[in-house]
Amino acid sequence: MKKFLIVANWKLNGNITMISSFFEYLKLYFSNYVKKNTIVICPPNVYLERVRQIISNINNIFLGSQNVDLNLKGAFTGETSILMLKDIGVKYIIIGHSERRLFHYETNDLIAKKFNLIKELNLIPILCIGETAEEKKNGQTKKVIEKQLDSIFKNSGQLAFRNTVIAYEPIWAIGTGLSAHPKDVQLIHIFIKEYIKKHDPINIKDIIVQYGGSINQYNSKDFLKQPDIDGLLIGNASLDAKQFFNIINISENMIFS
Ligand code: PEP
Numbered sequence: 001m002k003k004f005l006i007v008a009n010w011k012l013n014g015n016i017t018m019i020s021s022f023f024e025y026l027k028l029y030f031s032n033y034v035k036k037n038t039i040v041i042c043p044p045n046v047y048l049e050r051v052r053q054i055i056s057n058i059n060n061i062f063l064g065s066q067n068v069d070l071n072l073k074g075a076f077t078g079e080t081s082i083l084m085l086k087d088i089g090v091k092y093i094i095i096g097h098s099e100r101r102l103f104h105y106e107t108n109d110l111i112a113k114k115f116n117l118i119k120e121l122n123l124i125p126i127l128c129i130g131e132t133a134e135e136k137k138n139g140q141t142k143k144v145i146e147k148q149l150d151s152i153f154k155n156s157g158q159l160a161f162r163n164t165v166i167a168y169e170p171i172w173a174i175g176t177g178l179s180a181h182p183k184d185v186q187l188i189h190i191f192i193k194e195y196i197k198k199h200d201p202i203n204i205k206d207i208i209v210q211y212g213g214s215i216n217q218y219n220s221k222d223f224l225k226q227p228d229i230d231g232l233l234i235g236n237a238s239l240d241a242k243q244f245f246n247i248i249n250i251s252e253n254m255i256f257s
Contacts, residue, residue, distance in 0.1 A: 070113055189228035209228065
């Protein structure tokens with residue numbers, strides 16, 4: 001049976017009041033309705049422990065971090081390590097988000113090192129990949145994606161993508177209200193899966209590729225209908241409990257075998 005992975009990326013948003021009301025709403029419905037899919041909440045790190053306590057007795061909902069440092073401990077002021085995230089119950093870590101690449105100058109090489117270490121420490125990386133508007137215009141989407149995937153293969157070997165998640169996020173679609181066309185995304189997801197398959201004899205069904213970019217409660221179904229879209233990475237719409245729950249509910253009602 002196909003399951004969806006729905007991830008909320010709150011970015012630099014939220015506070016104690018928002019977290020309380022968000023989960024008050026979600027808890028009203030969650031246990032009764034969310035039976036099949038996996039939901040991940042990625043709040044700012046400072047709120048991880050608070051969210052952990054709230055979700056600890058709800059099934060199918062997990063804790064994720066939006067970023068992590070490459071160092072495990074020591075004199076790295078202001079950073080958070082994978083071991084610390086693991087210590088407080090984080091299961092998923094988003095890496096390579098375009099905002100990290102853009103505002104923090106993260107390179108494919110650095111991201112590949114983080115990916116490797118996250119796997120080594122038995123957490124699950126959610127690797128964000130995708131092209132800029134300019135690259136899309138110049139027909140470079142596939143080349144960009146190949147390069148992003150190649151740096152992972154180079155660091156982690158041919159079986160790198162086992163037990164991991166890829167989030168295809170065309171950069172021009174993030175936070176712009178301009179989502180990609182679901183059918184175009186389907187083709188890119190097939191391309192990603194086939195590219196991985198060239199390196200690894202993995203069953204294609206075991207490669208998880210989510211889509212992210214201006215998902216909302218009105219367009220989510222059209223994306224989830226595509227056979228190779230295995231879930232969603234949601235920014236803005238995940239801050240609104242009602243809208244986020246509507247998306248989860250849509251995904252629950254679409255499960256097929
Ligand atoms: C994101 O931050 O990864 C994202 C997809 O944001 P939004 O849903 O707001 O476009």
